[in-house]
Amino acid sequence: MLFFYDESMKLEVSFEQFYSDLTQKANISKYIYSKNTYDVILEIAAAIIYGREVILLDGDFSEVELHNLGISKDDLAMTWIISPRLSKINHLNFNNLIIANNEKARIGIFTSGTTGKPKCFYHTLKNLLRNIKISENHAGDIWALAYSITHFAGIQVLLQALLNHNTIIDVFGANSIIADRLLKNYRCNCISSTPTFFRNYLFSTNTINERIKTVTFGGEKFNAQLMNEAKKKFPHAKIRNIYASTEVGSILSGNGENFIIPIAFKDKIKVSAENHLLLHASLLDNIEFDGDWYDTKDIVSVNEDGSFKFLSRNTDFVNVGGYKVNLLEIEEEILKVDGVIDVVVYGRDNSVIGKILVADILIIDNNKEAEVKKNINMYLRENLQTFKVPRIINVVKELKKNRTGKKVR
C-alpha cells in the first residue's frame, strides 16, 4: 500500500518501505532540516516513537536564515543515538509505539515570523495528538498534504494520516493545475490548507471534485464566499475551519465562520472586554507570560448564542492618517468585485499620512486590468469610508506568501 508520494522528488514509498526505513534508523537529527519531505517524515516518526525532542526547520532555510535563528552547522550535525533500537516496527505496533511516548516526545516548531524574528515553540506529542481522530471511518482516507511538513498544520495532517494508516500525497508548493491533477490521479479525499491555497485552487480550476469528503481550512481568516465556492467545487465534502496557532496548537474547530467553545475548554477559553480571545495557561505548553490568561491578540465578535467568529488578528491593522484600518475588511470588500481572484492589502510608508494603502490583486483576465481596477475603486468608494480605499492597486501574477503559505503583507 502506498504511504507517501512526492512528485517533485519522484519519490513513491510504500508503508512496508516506511516501516523498514524506520526500523533501520540508528539515530535521529535534533534539528530536522531537509528539502526531502519524506526524510523529514521519517525523522519525525522516529522522534515520536523513541520519545525524543526535535526541532523542525524549513528545508529551504538559507545559511543566513539559520544564523538569524541562532542555529549553527554544529547544531545541525547533532543527533540522538537510538539505543536500544526496536527490532520490528510495523502497522500492528506502530500506533501503540507512538502513544507510549506522548508525554516525552516534543517537537519544536518555529512561528511563521510575519512580524519580527520567528520563535520556536515546543509541543508535546500529547498536545499534538489532541485533535487527531483515529477510527475505522478514517481507514480509507487519502490525504493531500498542502501544508509545509515542518509547520504545525502539516504535522497535524501527518499524525492524522500516520495513526490511521493513510496515504499522503504531497501537493505543498505545487501550482493549482498540478495539485488538481495529483488530487484526482491519487484519489485524494481529504485536504487541509490555508484559505489562500484554496482560494487560488478553487478559482483557477473549473472542475468539480466529488471524491473529496473532508476539507479543512486553517491559518488565516476564512469567509462565507470561500465557503460557498468550496461547497460548489467539493459537493460531498464536510467543511471545517480550524483555529490554531504555532504557540498553542489546535484549539477550536467550526463548520463555517462561527466557533463554539467545546465543553472540555469551557473554563479555559474566554473573550476579554476588548474582545480578544484569551487562553488559559493550562492549555499552553511552553510560553512564559504574566497571569493565568494568554492574550492571543485575535479579535472576535460574540454572537447571541455564545458562539463567536474571528474578526481579525492584531497584525491585520494599519494606521492610515490617524485612522486604524482593518486590512481584512478591505480585502473582503475587494473580493466581492467581479474578476478578482485574491487580494492582499498592506500599508506602504508615506510621508503625508504615515501609511498609504496598497492592494495587490490577482485577477482572472489580465486583459481587463483597467476595467477591474476601475470597478474596485468605484465599489470601494461607494461602500467604504474614504480612508479605507487603497489608493494604489497593483495587478500581480502571484501574491507573496510566507513559510506557512499565508499571504504576506
Add this chain to the structure above:
Amino acid sequence: MVKLLDIINEIKEAKGENLLTSLDKDMKLRDDLGLDSFDLALLTAKIEDEFDIDVFEDGLIETIGEILIKLEK
C-alpha cells in the same frame, strides 16, 4: 511637467473629477486642484515611483512650483 500633469489627472480621474489640460506653477494643490491629504499621499507615492524622490519628505508642499523645484534638484 507633462508627467506631473498625467499623475494629477490619474488621481482626479479616480475621484470622478474633470481632468486638467495644463498645470501652472502657482496652482495650489489643495485650494486650486482640490487634493485632500489622501490624494497628496498618493501624489507623493506616484512621484516617488516615477522620479525616486519623496517630495513631501521635509514637510508639506503647497504648490505645483514647489514640487517642480524638488524634482529639479
